[in-house]
Amino acid sequence: MAVMVRVRDEIPGRARGPAFEMWLEPAPPTVRELIRRCVEQEAARVQASPAVAAPVLVERDEKERLLNGERSLNQPPLDVEEQFRRACQAFQAQRVILLLGERQALALEEPVEVASGSEITFLRLVPLIGG
16 A cells, blocks of 8 residues: 655754655565665656755765766766665664654664655764864
8 A cells, every 4th residue: 555755854953854755655664665765766856856955865976076066967867776775874874864753763674664644754963073
């Protein structure tokens, strides 16, 4: 059964970004699959409009940003599999926290239970200055 969820990206110290709605059909069984679907959606949004606010899960690598600029109109297509791999690594290293409503997901293989209207938040943690 398909469910509509709201996905929000957040970075502490920055204004809360706008949420986007996403259909999950069928509902993802694990955190890993949820991350995959969110990466696919974010990559599609970034490809469609370079002016989209920088999402938490999808970002161009340093070399690409240096060559093409942060938001060039002539960006090459994103490698979705590479973005998914990086997002999973960030989750496992706790650089990105996944909140399912008010509950924090802790493992990639953890089952996901979402209902229509659920809010999913990806929170990118940033190191403190000086330490």
